[in-house]
Amino acid sequence: MNTTFFKILRFALPYKRFAFLNVFFNLFYALFNALSMVMLIPMLNVMFDKTKKVYTKPVYEGLSNLPAYGKQYLDYIVTTTSEEKGPQAALLIMVSLVILMFFLKNIFNYLAMYYVTFLRNGTLKDLRLAIYEKVIHLPLSFYSEKRRGDVMIRMTNDVGEVQFSFLSILEIIIKEPLTIISVIVTMFYISTKLTIFVFIFIPVSGFAISLIGKSLKRKSNRVQQETGIFLSIIDETLSGLKIIKSYNSEDNFQEKYKESAQKLYKFSNSLINRNNLSTPISEFLGIVVIAILLWFGGTMVLIEHSLDGIQFITYMGLAYQILTPAKALSKASYTLKGAMAAADRVLEILEQPNAIENKPNAIVKESFEDKITIENINFRYEDENVLKNFTIEVPKGKTIALVGQSGSGKSTIANLLTRFYDVQEGSIKVDGIDIKDIEMKSLRHLLGLVTQDSILFNDSIRGNVALGKLDATDEEIIEALKIANAYEFIKDLPEGIYTNVGDAGNKFSGGQKQRISIARAVLKNPPIMILDEATSALDTESEKLVQVALENMMQNRTSIVIAHRLSTIQKADNIIVMQKGEIVEQGTHNELLSKNGTYSKLVLMQSFE
Structure with missing residues (x-):
């Protein structure tokens, strides 16, 4: 305890200075609290005419004699006042002193509080x-x-x-x-x-x-x-x-x-x-x-x-x-x-320990120059491995897509790249530097993330888009919204970009929310973009609009696309097909179709759907 x-x-x-002041005024409160009661004795003595008669003014002889001196002095005042002006005047003095003691007690109590x-x-x-x-x-x-x-x-x-x-x-x-x-x-x-x-x-x-x-x-x-x-x-x-x-x-x-x-x-x-x-x-x-x-x-x-x-x-x-x-x-x-x-x-x-923190000598990396390398990763959330000996390379300016059934470990890659989780075995490197050695803010500054869930905050459209660049001008916000194919429905709103999106963006449809999320990533303008099933929750019409927005955003940018709908990644430079945490196939869309393997089956299944 x-x-x-x-x-x-x-x-x-x-705030210890306030504690000292509190103690200081409480000392005076305690003193006058006691004195306010003690002063009742001489007042009652006057009322019942029991005051000891003292005609000689007492002499102060130091702190050790202070109580006796105070009593004698009060008796002296009461005696002389009663003799000169009558007992009523003496009683008035005592009542006034009692009131004064209570007044000072409450003043010091207030100051202490x-x-x-x-x-x-x-x-x-x-x-x-x-x-x-x-x-x-x-x-x-x-x-x-x-x-x-x-x-x-x-x-x-x-x-x-x-x-x-x-x-x-x-x-x-x-x-x-x-x-x-x-x-x-x-x-x-x-x-x-x-x-x-x-x-x-x-x-x-x-x-x-x-x-x-x-x-x-x-x-x-x-x-x-x-x-x-x-x-x-x-x-x-x-x-x-x-x-x-x-x-x-x-x-x-x-x-x-x-x-x-x-x-x-x-x-x-x-x-x-x-x-x-x-x-x-x-x-x-x-x-x-x-x-x-x-x-x-x-x-x-x-x-x-x-x-x-x-x-x-x-x-x-x-x-x-x-x-x-x-x-x-x-x-x-x-x-x-x-x-x-x-x-x-x-x-x-x-006191909860934070397993994901910057190293004392973490590197501040301001740019992305060459490639991302993911080497021999084994990763588990609990007991069973979600990723097994996973290795890929993402060259600068290329688009890499990760596809596979649910639970194959695709989204785990996004979580590891952004250091939401740390790898347990293996390494992830950016330009040859392990991301654990890079200062987290600078690492995440290089990355843009668009997730399946269009997370918007109860703020204006402008406030949501400017999340990654708080000093952005209205013109920059509008330009990002245009690239994200979102300005067409925002410009007609009564308050434009200053329209409040509501709780979790509930004033807009799923496709509209996703395009605002994409505009947020566009405005941040990171060299590496991670798209985690960004269109999987949308209807066909919204998907087409969002897909155009994504293609606009991905131009001249390194992109890692995690996709459920294969129609969205046909133009990728390399498609990685995953199954139970392992790579089973990789290549371009046409190369994988010609193999007539797992990817072909996935495409065929979605075609029937």
Whole structure:
């Protein structure tokens, strides 16, 4: 637990000046909090005419004598004021001093809270930035093993839990102990015997609170895990709504959702009810100690006469003042256990090792000069090899096509070239340099990627096209759209290139979205283009328009085309036919047809289709 706490606390270090200011003002808050109660003694003494008469102004003799000096000085002021202006004037002075103490107490409390706000929110901001940066840089393999909903819940709910439960403790562990210490010192000053008696309450309450807090972390973790599953179901439902409806599977998904909601209901009730025990138990223990104090202190006042009645009333006020910070500390101790579960889940993401990173001496490669070489690659996602002894060469300016049945390993090549995954055996080289030795940004700067899924973001057409060149002018955007055969439908839109594409580009058809994606790659203008089944999800008419756009884009460019529809790659310089991760044939379209092998069979099958 301590390790988790300090790992989160490191995000607070840039804001330590606010922590120091918070401590500084909390010191004054604690001082005036105690003084505001102590000032009731001289005020009540004036009211009941019990002020000790002091006619000689006391002499200050140093800090060690400060409490006695303060008491004598107040008695001197009350005595002289009563003599000169009457007891009502003396009472007014005492009431004014009490008001002043409470005013200063609240001013310093506000200032302490003011600065701790910057500490809490600054820490939260940096934590959010750190987890987003980590999430965006983790390799794709991480997300193939994790539910998207689980990652989202860690970035939202868990980080929120760290803010509201964990970071609030930063304030409590400074303010409340200072308040308790100042009050206890004052209580010792009034009555040592009674204060020692109070300390009997502390271990009793601590034991009761520890019993409640032990299972909170475990229960909190179960709630967060189920919330991740719950969110995943929502995400899958919204993204797959067409399939759910077309297969009449609404009841099935509703049952899944209901089951998850029921579990979340059960776990949340258990956690919240355990959490809610804190207030009544703290309240009950507080009342018990006050009742015992009344009995014990009453004995000292009425029978032993070892304590003045006015001092006892003030003492009870001070004792009651301990209850609020004590309850806050006790609640913080088991709230922390729940927050630790959330913090652990956030740290699990932050500390996730990234297997795909730049080497310390990575080369920045700014141009593509000769060829891409893929040598003897063996690659597996889990146990079985997806690629087996795979070797090809892609000369500059040539178009290489990869074809084969689904699962033959075609898209894996695209994932390895872009370093979404790293090769396990063998190597991929660009101009003779292993891509693992090339700085990733410069490698990806050389590559353009158009995938089967036309991924658009909820932004304008311009914003989506300019993704790879943020400083592009409107003229450059329009030129890229023309090359991609997309400007013909965009120019007629009321807002033109500034039209918002909607969530995932849902305002446009599949073919239109794909052409906008192609325009994005055109604008980036990379020397190497990777087309991963860019037309497989389109209808015949859209495919023709997109194919023209692709041919425009591929002119004078090195291209690796992964194709399902063989009609799109007939002009390729070399066609690689793959089967179960291995190359079974290669050559031009006509050469492969003449062999009457696997490629011919694929062409024949698609002709019948």
